Amino acid sequence: MSWLDTHATTALEAWRDQGLERTPAVFASAQDPVATIDGAERVLFSSSNYLGLSTDQHVVAAARGALERYGAGSGGSRLTTGTTAEHRLVEEAFARFLGYPDAVFFSSGFHANTAVLHTLAGPDLTIFSDERNHASIIDGCRLAKQAGAATKVYRHRDPAHLAELLDQHAAANTGARALVVSDGLFSMDGTLAPLPELTEVCRAYGVALMVDDAHGTGTLGATGRGIVEHFGLQDTPPDILVATASKALGAEGGAVATTRHVADMLRQQARPYVYSTSTSAANCAAVRAAIEVLERTAHSDDGPVRALHRNVARLACALGYTEWPSPIIPIWIGDEAEAMAAAAALREAGFFVPAIRYPTVPRGKAMLRVTVMATHTIGQIEALVEALERR
Template sequence: MNFRQRLSERLIAWDNAGLRRYPHTFSSAQDPHVKDGFLFASSNYLSLSTHPKLVEAAHRALDRYGCGSGGSRLTTGTLDLHRELEAEIAEWLGYEDCVLFSSGFIANLAVLSTFGDSSVTISSDERNHASLIDGCRLARADVKVYPHRQLGKLPPQPSLIVTDGVFSMDGTVADVDHLSTVRENHDAMLVVDDAHGIGTLFDGRGCCAPLIDSGRAPDILIGTASKALGSEGAFVACDHTQAEILRNQGRPYVFTTSNPAPVIAATLAAVRILRSAEGQERITRLHRNVAHLRSGLDAPTGQAPIIPIHIGSEQRALSVANYLSDHGFIAPAIRYPTVTKGKAIIRATVMADHSAGDIDDFISAVKDALQKNPT
């Protein structure tokens, strides 16, 4: 059997297992109401991606700087906008410094591959995002995986603890207060990737906001602009020494072209909105919608805008997702390898601009879909 035949059989086996996925193609913005129906799967949590201030900022930057950044940050890819955004985020979150990356995946690879040298033992939650898992694989460290949120089973003497803030598939939130205590007891480094918490939890500073206020912030806080901030890219908030090491030794930083000016300008506008009274009002609306959807789906209470609907088999999850799609609701099935095989889910999310009626209609459609697809 030659190489092409092996690849063909591999794809057929994947397809037969009900694991092949096809992207839904959109022809409109990521608003609650899209051309094909009601969107309950987007990470545009604060409905900022079409906000006039973000759009205007991107247009102005496009006119002034053009479409591309032209290089990596250490060659020709650093604009005054990059510096301005890094300073704004560092001040907002209470850190000495901040380093921008082109995506959250790249940021996580950079942090773990750069700081996880052979002298380090990394303790990683078993449900951490794939980017953290791959970052651990790239690191030269000894990696120990602990059961999800079971902090009593943390390996002894960790030197670097890494966790999602809000876990991306089930919406659970890390016990960062306990993890911070472990960090302090072992003189370890605590790294929190709060991609889904920034902009959604507490006042928008994510799951670590209480720690920041009490002077116990994680050593490194990673966030993204591609979710609640409605833009693109990611950031690493840290101290100045850590930032300079990332800028000089972090291969994903050194060898990646930087995000262009329109993206950076839009992100800067989003952060400033979030820090304003308007931003706080949007967060309040989001929390209200989260509570509404969680209550209607009999999900545990919480602020996280990710609500998993547990289905089971991959085929049933596809049937439920197709039923929802046929009735005008976009909430795709999440299957292996994103979640454990045989534990497929519908991953529902909610936005600040969903109406109460939108949410009620979605809840009714989900209940109908589950009833009509029992197995």
């Protein structure tokens, strides 16, 4: 074997010995409440297709029309041949929907986070990051370090600790830039960042605030406009808000909503924008159509956002949670082997609920991660509760 194969074999054996090997489930259908997974139909309680928009007729029709007009691929990066009219329109839609002057669309939320942090970086920047932020933010901080920026980690959802660190930073670094970054809705346990308190701290110290609202877009707030709407902070939103199309909006991509000056800088200097082939026009059309669905149904009891909120309340209440804020509901197990066994038992009972374990979460903190969709029926929710009680 070559040294590459030898290295890969050794690394994989060590990985397996630690019990870390994973095998992805294979879907042979759309991610509807009942999906074909690994050759069998199961009730799906793990998808980020929270609003069921990936199969919405309006969304699919928009994608189909753009596919026929523009073809399957974009043909290049955004600054060469990869920007179509649909790319411009989806950016306008995100800016309008989120209430910002401008928005920049990337091929993924991961790209969006790393692009912002790396582009803003420099020797005079310190990034203050929540200790449980998403991997894309962590990688963005690592890229920023290469450009001279420093990163300080504050305790999870702890504005008081953040204030302590900012106080130390202000005393030692007169005039230096600082950026606080946090997930909005934390993707593993479904809890929310304390955005009002974070905003207050950032304003007090005169530092910028960036929030990754990937899982909050479309799920939080009365009309699905995310964590800012949830907390009623439309008049004092984060300086930078990252929203994704790959979850509640049912498609792909990530948008950075911000000021026109910051947006223009990203379009000129963000490496994932400049050097990566852009997502297709068909995808952009689907995202724009999904936003239009939310805008059109904003005040309708039959709309997907309100349907999701009702289903979250049903399941959360049945599982013992009161006033649970998000469609991600953790069922804590602790032991990794027990969590895997619980997930396997649910599969046998006809449900797909994955076990989340190390290294995604700390050792001894394994759990079942249940996600709710607007399209789940009351019967499906009740059946899951019964299956969980039997496990």
